[in-house]
Amino acid sequence: MSYTGDGAYTGIRYDGAGTADAPEVVYDEDEHMYGIEPTTTQTTTTTTSRTATTTTLTLTTTWTPPSLYCFALMMAKGYEVDLIRMQLRKGVSLFQCDYWEVFSSEEVQLSPGPPVELYSKSIGSMKCEVGGPFGCALNTDVFVKAWKRIFEDQNYLSYGWTVKVDP
Incomplete structure (x- = not known):
């Protein structure tokens, strides 16, 4: 967020939508946030997890080696x-x-x-x-x-x- 000097802030707001890898970013240049000082900082933490999957293929044959x-x-x-x-x-x-x-x-x-x-x-x-x-x-x-x-x-x-x- 950046302070425009006229009592309004412009910038990026994260509203929680989207995925962990690519959050949806909402741009709102017209939003006025009164009562917040220009030095205010907002932090958002996102936690991700990954799961590994192993697939086993069993092949059945009709021959007896050596054929x-x-x-x-x-x-x-x-x-x-x-x-x-x-x-x-x-x-x-x-x-x-x-x-x-x-x-x-x-x-x-x-x-x-x-x-x-x-x-x-x-x-x-x-x-x-x-x-x-x-x-x-x-x-x-x-x-x-x-x-x-x-x-x-x-x-x-x-x-x-x-x-x-x-x-």
């Missing part, structure tokens, strides 16, 4: 199809895992059945440039597509380990 989710990327045309089919018939490589998936540019029949026809899952085009100092496939984008599909399907969540297997 394996395995996947492979396969070219839809060429020798990799025959190689994957042979591995499936013999139950070797990724087909020994607790759960497996084969990804390719299109659905490819892996087993005619019986008991069940099995197909690869399509992730779209797997075309990529060849280059670099060693003339390698620059196929990072192909693997990113596969990982996106894996994350979308979420089958890997039921297993302890995720393994990328070459055909």
Whole structure:
């Protein structure tokens, strides 16, 4: 508060509203406070308290470690199809895992059945440039597509380990 010299005070008055961190401040320039000397001081004390909260998350799984989710990327045309089919018939490589998936540019029949026809899952085009100092496939984008599909399907969540297997 400040004394204006004509018997009036102007300034800030705290009226108790608002929160402890940000009290509501009321500006009242027209209020006249008679009978109070200019040396009067008003003090307001605010007490605050904080509470900490701890949250615990319990995750339940359906697998017994170690369990394996395995996947492979396969070219839809060429020798990799025959190689994957042979591995499936013999139950070797990724087909020994607790759960497996084969990804390719299109659905490819892996087993005619019986008991069940099995197909690869399509992730779209797997075309990529060849280059670099060693003339390698620059196929990072192909693997990113596969990982996106894996994350979308979420089958890997039921297993302890995720393994990328070459055909």
